[in-house]
Amino acid sequence: MKTIIFKTASSYLLPLLLLFAIFILLRGHYLPGGGFVGGLIAAIAFVLHSFANGIERTRGIIKFHPGFLMPIGLSIALCSGLAPLLVGSPFMTGLWYHNPIPVIGMIGTALIFDIGVFLVVIGVVLTIIFTISETI
Amino acid sequence: MSLYDYLYYIILPILSVSILIIFVRFIKGPTLSDRVVALDLIITTGIGIIAVYSIHTNQPTFLDIAMILALIAFLGTVAFSYYLEKRERND
Numbered sequence: 001m002k003t004i005i006f007k008t009a010s011s012y013l014l015p016l017l018l019l020f021a022i023f024i025l026l027r028g029h030y031l032p033g034g035g036f037v038g039g040l041i042a043a044i045a046f047v048l049h050s051f052a053n054g055i056e057r058t059r060g061i062i063k064f065h066p067g068f069l070m071p072i073g074l075s076i077a078l079c080s081g082l083a084p085l086l087v088g089s090p091f092m093t094g095l096w097y098h099n100p101i102p103v104i105g106m107i108g109t110a111l112i113f114d115i116g117v118f119l120v121v122i123g124v125v126l127t128i129i130f131t132i133s134e135t136i
Numbered sequence: 137m138s139l140y141d142y143l144y145y146i147i148l149p150i151l152s153v154s155i156l157i158i159f160v161r162f163i164k165g166p167t168l169s170d171r172v173v174a175l176d177l178i179i180t181t182g183i184g185i186i187a188v189y190s191i192h193t194n195q196p197t198f199l200d201i202a203m204i205l206a207l208i209a210f211l212g213t214v215a216f217s218y219y220l221e222k223r224e225r226n227d
Contacts, residue, residue, distance in 0.1 A: 001218055001221060017207075024200075031197055032197050032200060033200070037204065041204065041207065044207060044208070044211050047215075048210075048211060048214065051214050051215065051218050136219070
């Protein structure tokens with residue numbers, strides 16, 4: 001669209017929304033949020049940028065096809081499920097590192113699983129939206 | 137009259153009646169653009185209701201949900217206007 005207000009706003013909204021998505025992702029274990037909502041917000045950031053500046057420039061920012069995020073995210077989630085097998089617990093047992101880290105909070109396999117979900121959701125939503133916009 | 141009574145007996149009824157009035161415009165709306173604006177306004181009023189509810193139940197986490205809803209409503213309006221503009225150019 002040829003509106004200068006929206007174009008200017010979108011270039012500031014993209015980093016802000018990505019930061020908000022990561023905040024939602026990290027907070028998700030005890031409060032509302034998590035990988036799915038965080039991934040949706042990150043995807044919305046890219047979709048808004050593509051509406052304002054055209055899809056080609058958004059593709060230039062992402063640098064690779066967003067569909068590649070799906071297998072990467074799925075394998076991260078699978079690795080977080082397989083990790084407890086190394087210490088002799090059943091598949092997908094939650095393992096937690098006991099000392100909380102200042103900004104991130106508690107580190108555990110649930111967080112790594114959530115990061116996998118985050119990447120999968122970004123990949124799926126961006127693939128769907130880009131495919132729809134190309135056909136119209 | 138405390139804040140809770142004020143929210144419960146004045147603000148919430150005003151918001152509910154306004155949602156009904158906006159819904160009439162959503163049903164009647166002569167053009168598609170009127171319906172898009174009415175839908176955006178319904179979601180904005182819903183955000184107001186969520187804010188009132190979060191004060192009433194003393195749960196600040198509901199405000200984040202209102203924020204995400206506002207984001208999605210903005211995306212919806214932008215997408216609708218993008219495709220309306222594209223359709224007019226094609227016709």
